[in-house]
Amino acid sequence: MMLKNLLVLAVALLMFPQIAQTLYSPALADIGQAFAVGPEAAGQTLSVYFLAFAFGVVVWGRLCDRFGRRPVMLAGLALYGAATALALGVRSFNGLLLAQALAAFGAAVGSVVTQTVLRDRFSGAELAQVFSVVGIALAASPAIGLFTGAGLVQHFGYRGVLTALLLLALTLWTWCLWALPETRPASLPTASLRGTLGLMLKDAALWRSVGLVAVFNIALFSYYSLGPFVFQRLGLSAEQFGYSGVLLALGSGLGAWLNKGLLKRGAGSEQLVLAAGGVMLVGSVLVVLLQDRWLFVLPMLLVVMAFGMAIPNVLGAALTAYRDRLGTAGALFGLLYYLVIGVGLTLAAWVQQLGWTLLVCALAALCLAIPRTVRN
Template sequence: MNVKNLLVLAMALLMFPQLAQTLYSPALGDIGRAFAVGPERAGQTLSVYFLAFAFGVVVWGRLCDRWGRRPVMLAGLALYVGASALALNITTFNALLLAQALAAFGAAVGSVVTQTLLRDRYHGAELAQVFSLMGIALAASPALGLFSGATLVQHFGYRGVLTGLLLLALALWGWCLWALPETRPSSLPTASLTQTLGLMLRDAGIWRSVGLVAAFNIALFGYYSVGPFIFARLGLSPAEFGYSGVLLALGSGLGAWLNTRLLKRGMNGEQLVLTAAGIAVLGGLLVLLLQHSWLFVAPMLLVVLAFGMAIPNVLGGALVAYRDRLGTAAALFGLMYYLLIGAGLSLVAWAQDLGWSLLICGLAALCLAAPRGFRN
């Protein structure tokens, strides 16, 4: 498989978990109506997704060091297909949460195994450039997810979203079966999970990276969790919420593009993450001031721009000291930050206050990214 085709497939696989999350977001209102639950409980589906996703990251990341990248990717996508089929046939909200957890567990393979595959193939500055390229693709996925999800909900309700995700997962499974190469080094030893966990728990740089990834993701996905209900309170439709994703994707794409340009001009990851954190604080403050008007969407552009700038640098530099155990280290790293994201989104869903949630996330990122607080 040539480099270009590999990168296209990697983009699709990295986009899949985000698509699964954001496609679901416009369906929250319909889920609430169908199962007679309030917005706080309906919003918990996203936090359940992230918590189950965190444990999936550990399992798939560990297995991809043992079994290889290709068979593990196929297994995870197959589990997602089965969970989506199950979700189409349930009748209670608790059963839906269980199906969502199983789907999230399977979808985690798209994140951890794809990142491991890229770290197998690329190193150093080249890896940072690849993650920046992936960041541009990831910027498009929320817009595509929100727009597609809103359209499916408008015509078919939440079951249309579940059916769309089932078909998407089937398509990716077939593509991987046909084209995904095996990149696991033949001489890679099986690293001890507990030893690797001990190393990472004592690594201050890992904890800073975990905090930064969590802060920027909670800010981004907090919008997808709370946004549908803000739009409803403002008298706006789910379709209009979906259209907002197109606007936000422009901000995230601009952030990823700026990141690529500034890396080429000599700025380092530490400077870019610090700049992104400052932008996130400004965006959160403005959303807090404007969240009782539809104009709050405008400063959300700053929040997603910050996400597009920061995340490629944090992910690209987080595991440079763990090259001899990439799958296992990526699994544990993902577990750490997805647990934080899941807990954070639970609080966001409970509080139903987007402005304060964004501001707190931005301030946390600024503290972590301050001089001597981050190492790329």
């Protein structure tokens, strides 16, 4: 029962950064109008989010190895709440970007510390199964974020989104204060940050994992970054964009469900990642062909299904060689892939071409997955 309760809390904490990102997505057009900036500038708020998130991951991961998982989680959620309250009071676009960066830095605690807690309690095939279960639950995050965000923007503008995020952070902080256990091993030494980084920089398998996590996330979040403006160009509303999140959540959930079932049947995680790359390639080609019509949303199902298949397998196997320094290694791993995601989304916001962004990501995923499969 204790592990079940921990898993429920872990799912909520892992959903938090995703919901914070996707809830914000329908507000991008409203932010552009409120601060008189174009789509390229408004889209940079998500890029700033990921770049600040990357540095938050390494700081919180390092601190959770030194001071424990529980106090660091509470500190990060408190910082997120304070930064969101600050965003509600800013009057300039640069001020909003600064508040967004601070909020992203705090939100990173929900990713790196929660993954570290799960790796403390589970390992090997059991950990892969846990990440698969988590993946199914996380499939609901885009639907919750987009649907709720669209409704809030429709009635209250972007400030309604920020208020909802503030309330969510306060709720999670209270829940963690009441229920989050300390899982840091008592005998865990504090690993050298420089030494761990040196090991990871020379680890080719880890770099492949960084690349795979990055390209699948860039494909997913480029839709949330560029999608509002594609819908606007096609004469569709922010509310309709929010409804698309429900459809995409079904695809992500199907991918995670297929992944869980195939793992139970003995399928290899490397082969599943390769298959996910192929599925994303098919979806991205169809998006390119249909990008001037609302029907482009349908092949996006394949893209998010690929995400649901690939990510649990990549995350579950990425740090098996670093069990003596999970917090520090997880922090650096997160730093690396979130930096790549941030750069990728910045380029995607600059070119404003959803279909071609997805196609590049799919080809990169296949290039990275094929060597892993052949090697194994």
